[in-house]
Amino acid sequence: MPALRLRAELNRIRVLLLTNRDSDNVGDQIIEASVISLLKTVAANLDLDEDSFEISSRAAGIISKKYMKTGDESLLKSARKAISKADILVFGGAPLFNYRYQTFYRRTIRTVELAQEYGVPTLFSSIGVEPYSDDDHRSQALKQALNLPVVKQIITRDDLPSVAKYVAGTQISTGLVADPAVFADKVFENIVGQSESNPKGSKSTIGLVVTRAGIFADNGIDFSEDDQRQFWLGVIELLRERQYGYRLFTTGHFTDEIFLDSLVREHGVPAKNVRFTVNSPDELIEELRACDAVIAYRLHASITSFALGVPSVGLSWNFKVPEFYKEIGYADRAISSDNWSPRHVVAVMENALANGVTKDSSYLYSVYKSLFDGVKDILTPDGEAVPYSLNEVYDALPRYPMTSLPEYRAKVQRKLRRSYDFYANKSIQWRPSIQDGLILRIGRRIKRALSNSIR
Known part of the structure; x- marks a missing residue:
């Protein structure tokens, strides 16, 4: 050529x-x-x-x-x-x-x-x-x-x-x-995890990675926004009963963060257990490194956890989630929507936590x-x-x-522009009484991250 x-x-x-x-x-x-x-x-x-x-x-x-x-x-x-x-x-x-x-x-x-x-x-x-x-x-x-x-x-x-x-x-x-x-x-070897220790008396910290409300309907799954909300509240209740610490976060999707905000605002999940915005690889790596196990809807939370040696459970909303777990030798850690009950998912997580991660x-x-x-x-x-x-x-x-x-400022600015576009088009239907407030609160948090981004 x-x-x-x-x-x-x-x-x-x-x-x-x-x-x-x-x-x-x-x-x-x-x-x-x-x-x-x-x-x-x-x-x-x-x-x-x-x-x-x-x-x-x-x-x-x-x-x-x-x-x-x-x-x-x-x-x-x-x-x-x-x-x-x-x-x-x-x-x-x-x-x-x-x-x-x-x-x-x-x-x-x-x-x-x-x-x-x-x-x-x-x-x-x-x-x-x-x-x-x-x-x-x-x-x-x-x-x-x-x-x-x-x-x-x-x-x-x-x-x-x-x-x-x-x-x-x-x-x-x-x-x-x-x-x-x-x-x-290896690539992110220089990025360390959060330094905060587990709550007093807790056994391990479990990462809970939520997703946007509309992803299930987009993939033909009958699982509403409220169903996801009740699922996570049930998981949190079980983790507390069994003396686990927990962290709620996303992989950075603005619409995922809207769901997370509503979960905290409407149901009293302590803000100290939540990272509301994730804007860079560093921040997601920090969160995952701080976990002893992860329960996730987002596939790349599962893949990155695997890379870091953190056992994870994948909640399967399309074929790619179980395919990944099959390839790494842990097909049982991918859970179909038929089995999205808090008790079953936490049981699978505990088994994964006990057995760890082995890489081929x-x-x-x-x-x-x-x-x-x-x-x-x-x-x-x-x-x-x-x-x-x-x-x-x-x-x-x-x-x-x-x-x-x-770079961080550029990432946050791009995210803000996309969030403004989302707000203008209202491409996902939310309850009118809370939609605008949710989006504006998330926007303020992103702006705060931008203004506080001096490292």
Whole structure:
């Protein structure tokens, strides 16, 4: 490819990494940091120094929503510039194929089309995949884009059979691998947990990770906002009876925080047991490290807990939750909605707490090996480099340096803008008597985090 040959002459390889880095879900930010660290390790493994391997990390939604609405080609200027300058395009660890109740797949399609236009080889690394459909035109449109010659590798963290159907008849490399966040214990090694001790007389601290009210209906589960509220209150009651400490928090979604605020305001959950806002990877890592076990709706709370060696129980609201627990050898720790009773969930948590976490090294290694193979096949297909061992990967992984003050402010400002957009559109229906107050209170908390963010 002309662009790649030119850059090779200039001794510089440019990787455009697309993740959900701008998502309120801090789990996506943990993925971004982990993929960057893994890519830098691949570069070292291929004997490329830092000056010759440049990673530009952008949001996976590099194609703007406004373009998707209008089709105005002038709105692609920024995306075209970023993609045309790249030697490799890597989609890292995001749910890029989602089409059932999201429209992200359309942006993925247009991004791949631009990569094809500029001849930029494209890798999908450890992505989330929704089930393939022969009958759904959206799935078929995605398949058409994924079959473009520029796509070299599609590696998933959950639905390999669907990936196989998407690429049937092509030479595209596929595989099932771990999520990049399984390396969070190493990447975020410098981020310590909360220092506060367990309440006097308590056995352990259990993290309780709530989610937004509408997520169940979106996934065809008959479980209302009040059902979730009563579930958590029942869990808290059992934990108190059994002398556990507990912490309530989210993975950073603004709408999750709205639910958490209502739980505290309306039912008297002590504020000392709650972290109302999570705005950076550092803050989520701190919360999870402070827990002895975790009960979570959000998948990346479970994945990051696993990485940190903290046993977790996953409350399954879509197929990806049980798939993850199956892959790590703890299928019994994923609980379907039929069994979301506080007593059953706490019993499963206690069993997980007693048995801890054991990691399969081959599972952890899979995401690095596939990324190494994908990059090597593009840059040096005939080269003699062999992938590092897992221990060598551990040693080589650059550590996350903690979120800087400017970065933290930027994250909070983006979150505020999204919360304002939510408020303006009122895309989720709440009871009119409390909706506005809830949103404004959460907004004030986010602003407080911004004003107090001097580290």
